[in-house]
Amino acid sequence: MKKKKHNLWWPLLFLLAAGFLLHFLYNWSGKLAVLIPFCVTDESIFQHGKLLFWPLSIGFLLFSLQKEYSIRQTALAAAFSSVSAVILMTFLFYTYYYGFQIHAPWVNIVNFIFSCFIGYGIGLYGLKNAQRLPTPFIILCYLLFFFFLFAYFSFSLQPPQLSFFIPQA
Numbered sequence: 001m002k003k004k005k006h007n008l009w010w011p012l013l014f015l016l017a018a019g020f021l022l023h024f025l026y027n028w029s030g031k032l033a034v035l036i037p038f039c040v041t042d043e044s045i046f047q048h049g050k051l052l053f054w055p056l057s058i059g060f061l062l063f064s065l066q067k068e069y070s071i072r073q074t075a076l077a078a079a080f081s082s083v084s085a086v087i088l089m090t091f092l093f094y095t096y097y098y099g100f101q102i103h104a105p106w107v108n109i110v111n112f113i114f115s116c117f118i119g120y121g122i123g124l125y126g127l128k129n130a131q132r133l134p135t136p137f138i139i140l141c142y143l144l145f146f147f148f149l150f151a152y153f154s155f156s157l158q159p160p161q162l163s164f165f166i167p168q169a
Contacts, residue, residue: 011059012120018055019116023048037153043167045093046151046159048108049086052115053148056082060123073130076138079145080126085119086148090164097168 026032026039038054040047060078064071092111096102126133126141159165 012117015055015059015120016113016116018059019051019112022051022054036156041156044159044165045090045168046155046165047167048093048112049090049148050152050156051112052085052089052119053082053152056085056116056119056123057145060127063127069127070130073127076130076133076141077123077127079141081119081123083141083144083148084122085115088118089115 022039024040026035026041029035031041038050040050057078060074060081062074063069063077064074089111092115093108096107096111130138155165
């Protein structure tokens with residue numbers, strides 16, 4: 001029997017489009033309060049992490065609708081991909097923005113796209129290798145995922161006065 005080949009580019013394009021949509025949806029909606037935990041509301045790096053966190057999390061959870069992936073595999077892939085992509089984007093942003101004084105908007109877009117690609121690849125790795133990953137690593141992924149989940153719901157409404165939460169000029 002021939003193994004079914006999946007096209008992995010369509011989900012990635014969906015993730016990129018969803019991330020771009022979340023950047024503008026809050027303003028387009030007339031600033032609906034219900035969208036605050038999910039959409040960018042200012043130009044802080046914290047807010048821009050939502051552009052990767054939500055599409056990657058939901059996108060990988062949707063893989064569980066395919067019969068070949070268990071909810072355990074997809075939940076781990078969602079946590080693994082979303083957390084790693086947000087951390088990567090944040091690290092790269094602070095490196096080029098403050099380390100090299102690069103303030104071009106196109107670099108932010110490239111950072112988002114690159115982090116989405118890497119997060120997606122990491123999620124696919126987690127999806128395929130969920131059974132082989134060590135338990136402490138899996139626990140750490142879930143702890144970080146729930147920390148980010150908590151942060152996006154609580155700090156989006158009342159952000160602390162730290163540089164991570166303050167919009168960049």
